[in-house]
Amino acid sequence: MGAAALAALASGALYDRIGLRGLLIALPLTAAVPFLSFTTTPGLVWAGAVVWGAALGIHESTLRAAVADLVPAARRGTGYGIFTAIYGLAWLAGSTIIGALYSESLTGLAIFTVGTQLAALIAFIPILKHAPAQGRAI
Numbered sequence: 001m002g003a004a005a006l007a008a009l010a011s012g013a014l015y016d017r018i019g020l021r022g023l024l025i026a027l028p029l030t031a032a033v034p035f036l037s038f039t040t041t042p043g044l045v046w047a048g049a050v051v052w053g054a055a056l057g058i059h060e061s062t063l064r065a066a067v068a069d070l071v072p073a074a075r076r077g078t079g080y081g082i083f084t085a086i087y088g089l090a091w092l093a094g095s096t097i098i099g100a101l102y103s104e105s106l107t108g109l110a111i112f113t114v115g116t117q118l119a120a121l122i123a124f125i126p127i128l129k130h131a132p133a134q135g136r137a138i
Helices: 001-037 042-070 074-105 106-129
Strands: none
Touching: 001 042, 042 074, 042 106, 074 106
């Protein structure tokens, strides 16, 4: 949680300076977690926990700022609700798949994690192209 707190502060400041582009750092961080965390080397496991915490801090703080910037004020409550519902369902689905893969194939788990981050990047590019450089509504 310490890593999450520090990353939230840093990513919030970055978001204020460069907008949505600042969220791109979360993708490689998240993709790196299985390669660090699912080893037998204690130092790498600790590094994986720190990287996971940092990615979580970015997700938990800066993504919500992006929702506020992308959704008109009159629809912001609905925007947060939709975002949180999709985020929660995606988290549930991803965690279920990762849990199943954990007992079957750590390689498959790593491939799934990297694949989902690539899919997130592909989905994010159109939003990024239409967003302002700084955190302000479109």
